[in-house]
Each structure stands twice: as structure tokens, then as C-alpha cells.
């Protein structure tokens with residue numbers, strides 16, 4: 030099994046230039062099913078989740094080509110309404126294919142995605158929203174059978190602003206006759222990016238990014254072309270790596286409002302951040318300042334996808350920080366690895382932990398527990414004294430395109446061993 034060998038102590042600095050957001054490109058790829066035409070998607074990271082989504086699209090009849098950051102998806106022919114069990118159960122986010130398939134076909138069969146390492150992750154809100162559009166969904170032995178009954182626009186009120194459920198509802202509503210009103214949708218930047226992609230193929234979606242989305246159903250959609258937004262989470266991860274190793278990092282392209290929740294915390298930790306041109310420059314503090322409370326919440330709050338990296342940063346701060354993870358019920362698994370590397374983190378409840386800053390991390394052997402948890406262990410290893418070995422890196426490869434090449438280009442001593 031592949032692993033990373035990291036020799037800590039080098040500054041992570043220089044100029045960072047990476048491709049677009051995983052959490053944008055996955056729903057956008059699903060949305061390409063809707064147009065019976067060609068979709069050209071630029072700024073696509075070649076990560077394992079994207080490769081997996083390509084396989085799903087091909088399995089239902091799409092013709093897909095990836096070249097140098099650009100995906101071309103031809104969905105003229107969709108030959109199957111059945112999504113093979115192995116896809117949905119292996120990549121939880123593939124459930125967003127459901128809404129697009131419903132928009133395109135009369136009958137869809139898909140497995141329930143189940144939970145994953147970071148939490149139970151039910152799909153009740155997805156199903157409730159899609160049913161609201163006149164789709165009958167029957168569940169038998171973990172398989173969902175979806176049939177169009179009285180497919181038309183409707184009002185959908187989310188009791189919680191789920192990202193995936195909002196995306197599924199948008200995808201299913203694009204071709205539903207009449208108007209769909211979505212109240213309390215997720216407001217993450219990736220929702221707005223999906224709206225922009227859908228509108229580029231002729232959909233009529235407004236309001237994404239606010240607490241009300243309106244969709245006017247259309248019968249036919251056409252060719253689409255779109256550039257995926259920068260990956261705020263990957264950028265934030267490299268910024269934290271730089272802050273933890275006393276580096277200065279220049280990022281070539283960011284969307285300022287997408288970065289503010291992360292940058293706010295980095296500033297509280299003592300970093301100086303200046304927006305210059307299309308990008309930003311981060312300067313590290315001499316001493317990382319402890320932040321009393323880090324609480325994750327839906328956008329525009331501090332993202333749960335940055336919580337693990339933030340616990341690594343706070344582990345070498347000058348005080349004590351309390352972390353409150355409000356989104357997922359099992360997202361502190363990386364703390365065991367960080368503690369093995371010398372951190373002082375105590376679990377208070379499944380959603381709260383206390384991080385007491387220590388002088389430094391010590392290199393050792395650790396295992397990635399999940400995607401962002403794995404990233405946090407890499408950050409700790411980069412800042413650590415000595416050598417670390419990080420295994421189970423397939424988690425990290427789901428969301429970071431060749432992280433070892435990027436870190437090496439920024440001065441880090443990391444290599445991947447197959």
C-alpha cells in the first residue's frame with residue numbers, strides 16, 4: 030500500500046497554483062447528465078474522486094475525456110438508469126447522481142450510499158426533497174427505486190441546509206415543469222458554482238448562495254462550458270502547512286469571500302494575509318496564537334472540512350483551544366495520530382475536544398483515518414522534528430491532486446512510496 034515519507038522542518042513557501050474544487054466538480058459532473066449534449070469543464074483536479082465519477086458517468090453511457098485539466102462529457106446517450114452498487118457504496122457523494130438521473134430519465138435505480146468514517150450521513154433530506162417534486166421512491170433492502178409520478182416544480186423547505194440534498198434537489202428540479210422554490214438551502218460556494226454550470230447549459234436557476242433558490246423548469250438544455258471555482262479547502266490546507274512551518278505563501282488565485290471564514294481563523298492565529306491581484310499572500314507569525322474556540326458550521330461559518338487541519342495548527346500554538354464540531358459526529362479521528370506525534374488533545378464528547386499547544390511535533394508512523402484527517406497528519410509531519418510515515422493515503426488522494434508534488438514544489442521534503 031502507498032505511503033508518504035515526510036522529513037519535517039522545511040518551510041512550506043513559494044507560489045501555490047492548484048486546480049479547482051472537488052466539492053464543486055463532483056456535482057457539476059453529475060449535472061452534465063442533464064443536457065443530452067456536450068459539457069466542457071475546465072480547471073478539474075485529477076483526483077481519485079473525479080476518476081471514480083468518470084467511471085460512474087461512463088457506466089450509464091456518457092463518453093468522457095480528461096485532458097490537461099479539462100473534462101469533456103458527452104451525455105447524448107444515457108443507456109442505463111441503474112447505478113451499480115459498487116459506485117454509490119464506495120463514494121458516498123455519488124448519491125448526487127440521483128437528482129440528475131431523475132431529471133433525465135423516467136426510472137432510476139440506485140443503492141443507498143450508507144454511512145462513512147466521519148459520520149452516519151443519512152440521506153433523508155435528499156429523499157424528502159426529491160419526493161416533493163412528484164417522484165415516487167421505494168426502498169427495498171438498501172436499494173432505491175425512483176419513478177416519475179407527478180413530476181413538477183414544488184416548494185422544498187430544508188430543516189437543515191444540507192449541501193448534498195440542496196444539490197440533488199436543484200438537479201432534480203431543473204427539468205421539472207413549473208417553479209421550484211427551495212427554502213433554507215445550503216449556501217456553500219459550491220452551490221453557486223453548480224447554479225452557474227446549470228445556467229450555462231440553459232437552466233433557469235437563481236438565488237444560489239442565499240437562503241432562497243428558485244428554479245424555473247425548462248424542457249431542453251444545451252451545450253455547457255464552465256470553469257470550476259478554486260478549491261478553498263485545498264488552498265486553506267496549504268496555507269496552514271505554511272503557517273505551521275514559518276513560511277510565506279503566495280496563492281495565485283482565490284475567490285475572496287470563499288476564503289474569509291478560513292482566513293479569519295488564520296489571522297486570529299497570528300498570520301498576516303493580504304489579498305493581492307487575483308490571489309493572496311500569507312505571512313506566518315513567530316508564535317502561533319491559540320484560538321479559544323473553533324466551532325464548525327455551515328457556510329459562511331468555519332468549514333468542517335478545515336477542522337482537522339486546524340487542530341494540527343492549534344496543536345503547536347501557545348495556549349489552549351476548544352474545538353466544537355457541529356456538522357459530523359465522528360470527525361476527530363485524526364487526533365489519535367496527532368497525539369501519537371506529540372500533540373495534547375483530549376476528547377470531551379464526540380463533538381468537542383480540547384487542544385493544548387505543545388512545543389513541537391515528533392515524527393512517527395501514523396495512519397490516515399479519512400481525507401482531511403490524513404491531510405492534518407501530513408501538516409503535522411511537515412512541522413515535526415524527524416521523519417514520519419503516513420499510510421492509508423488513498424483517503425488523501427480523494428481530494429488533493431498529487432499533494433506530494435505540490436508540497437515538494439513549496440520546499441517540503443515528502444515522497445510517495447508505492
Ligand SMILES: CC(=O)N[C@H]1[C@@H](OP(=O)(O)OP(=O)(O)OC[C@H]2O[C@@H](n3ccc(=O)[nH]c3=O)[C@H](O)[C@@H]2O)O[C@H](CO)[C@@H](O)[C@@H]1O
Pocket residue numbers: 051052053055122148149150151152153154155156189190191192193194215333334356357358
Ligand atoms: C462532496 C461534498 O460536497 N461533500 C461535502 C458536503 O457533504 P454532504 O453533502 O454529505 O454534507 P451535508 O451538508 O449533507 O451534511 C451535513 C450534516 O447533515 C446531515 N444530513 C445530511 C443529509 C441528510 O439527508 N440528512 C442529514 O441528516 C449529515 O449527516 C451531516 O451531519 O458538505 C459537507 C458539509 O459542508 C462537507 O463536509 C463535505 O465535504
Ligand SMILES: C=C(OP(=O)(O)O)C(=O)O
Pocket residue numbers: 052121122147334400401428
Ligand atoms: C468529507 C469530505 O468529502 P466527502 O463528502 O466527499 O466525503 C471532504 O471533502 O472533506
